[in-house]
Amino acid sequence: MKITVVGTGYVGLVTGTCFAEMGNNVTCVDIDEQKINNLKNGIIPIYEPGLEPMVMRNVANKTLLFHTELKECLHGSDMVFIAVGTPMGEDGSADLKYVLQVAKEIGQHMSTPLIVVDKSTVPVGTGDKVRTVIEQELAKRNVTIEFHVVSNPEFLKEGDAISDFMKPDRVVVGTDHKETAEAMRQLYSPFFRSSMDRMLVMDLRSAEMTKYVANAMLATKISFMNEVANICELVGADVNKVRIGIGSDSRIGYSFIYPGSGYGGSCFPKDVKALKKTAEQHGYQAQLLSAVEDVNDRQKYVIADKVIAHFGEDLSGLTFAVWGLSFKPGTDDMREAPSIYIIKKLTELGAKIQTYDPKAVHEAQTFYLKDVPGVTYSDSKYSALSGANALLLLTEWKEFRSPDFMEIKSSLKEPIIFDGRNQFDSNRLEGLGFTYYQIGKQVSR
Structure with missing residues (x-):
């Protein structure tokens, strides 16, 4: 397939490189000319084990290209992945200005049928907004071109992203369009080999929600264990032994129950806040998510x-x-x-x-x-x-x-x-x- 990936940050660069590794023709687009020039010269903007040699290999094979102009990459593309940043706004909500700007450019310049894939972490309803923006731009041009918007959230752990992408435990695809789901299945089939059962097709909004809920659940486990650790210290118990005691329960498990100094990074803090804000916008106070944040801030x-x-x-x-x-x-x-x-x-x-x-x-x-x-x-x-x-x-x-x-x-x-x-x-x-x-x-x- 011919794929365009917009954004060469952590998600975009890993996504584009791994698709190229499987034989697709991928162009990664970014408005940052310096970053694109560096990538063309083999300078990788992030540290991720295994990423640099994979980028270099696919650049040498000409299956991975880098460009600064989206309009020059759209013609003939089968899919466009939106993988730009969604920084946290002042009110805790996800700022969609970059996502919607890409959608606008797609509507302004697309000339052939297209599958538009939201890879960025975005709140529920973003796919509908992307579709509306593209439709508005097509209407301004007085043209009708078929396109479909898909949610395909990433589940990449920093430090292990290449392995996560190449050997995914699941791929979530949000679309109600049968042919689009099949195209996504074809794209991801090389990553599964033996079984496609790990590709989960659902409606677009459920796919968007899945990403936030996954990160919020993991953050909750971390904050819960840190809360327990603080109590253990006060009463004279050893949280290291308590962790083993509860982790042996198959319903709990050992993942994400290690006590520590709190979670950080680009995902958990931002996504917990964004999910809490989404709840507030719909009249619901997410008290548990607020507690998760408070415990982490203190920790x-x-x-x-x-x-x-x-x-x-x-x-x-x-x-x-x-x-x-x-x-x-x-x-x-x-x-x-x-x-x-x-x-x-x-x-x-x-x-x-x-x-x-x-x-x-x-x-x-x-x-x-x-x-x-x-x-x-x-x-x-x-x-x-x-x-x-x-x-x-x-x-x-x-x-x-x-x-x-x-x-x-x-x-x-x-x-x-x-x-x-x-x-x-x-x-x-x-x-x-x-x-x-x-x-x-x-x-x-």
């Missing part, structure tokens, strides 16, 4: 609060090593990362921060921590420890899982670790002479 400060409880309100003259800046391992994404909130709170109280992250340093320096005083960046996890009063582990990168604890102890002024991801064995650290703070367990001294 981002738990590690900072533990530091303050140990060292006092005045942190002047103290230095803390921070391992991990990205909101999760496997990505350079720092959007809504707990590290931002923790570092800002500690520096406001006079602390200096020595940080290390395998991938997110550029993001921190350029955007999220660029104006925060007292933050320095190290080129290794151990160099970040030098002369620090304590270590804060905030992102569970693999290289942090089995460190040399004796080197940590010798590098720190005091053998203190604040673990925002519960990575280590408290009994072992206690035996090595560490004061070890976790989430959901009273301190081991």
Whole structure:
């Protein structure tokens, strides 16, 4: 198939590249000329394991092209995927201006029958708005061209997006048009091989809703477990053992019940707010979603609060090593990362921060921590420890899982670790002479 993907961000670039990998002819379009020029020269704007070699391979095979003008890519396309950003508006709702601008351009320039696919995360009813905008533009041109709007939400985990796309556990397609559903089935059939049962065809609005509900459910599990962790700590229970106890129940399972410093990233915070706003717009107060948000907002400060409880309100003259800046391992994404909130709170109280992250340093320096005083960046996890009063582990990168604890102890002024991801064995650290703070367990001294 000939496919056009509008948007070369996280979703658009992964989507277009994976479709090209399966032999489709794909053109990725973006109005950012610098980004397009970089992509043509093999410079990838995001870090995602496995993405760069796949982009390079398909560019070399000429199955993946990059362009800045949508109108020049529409002719002959079978499908156009809209994968532009839907940033959160001031009121918490999803801002659809970029999605609807693409729809307008499609209506202005399409010349052959087309399937228009909403890949961006959009609230319920967006497909209807996209259809209306395209119809209005066609009417202005006084032409009639058949097109169909589809919802095809993405379910990609940052850090594992290529695997998620190439081996999906499900593909959701929202359309009531039989021929369009069949075209989508043909497009995705190479990704399933043995069975198409994992392609779920439903009406457009249900497909739009599915994406938001999936993310809201996962966010709810995270906030619930963090709430439980805080209670465990107060009553003297160990949340790590409680997690095993409840996860063994097949109705609950172990996924997303790890206590920590709260969720971040581009999806969960934005999507929970957007779903809550959608409910409000229809006269319903989503109390559970509000609680999920409140717990998460509070959880981002738990590690900072533990530091303050140990060292006092005045942190002047103290230095803390921070391992991990990205909101999760496997990505350079720092959007809504707990590290931002923790570092800002500690520096406001006079602390200096020595940080290390395998991938997110550029993001921190350029955007999220660029104006925060007292933050320095190290080129290794151990160099970040030098002369620090304590270590804060905030992102569970693999290289942090089995460190040399004796080197940590010798590098720190005091053998203190604040673990925002519960990575280590408290009994072992206690035996090595560490004061070890976790989430959901009273301190081991």
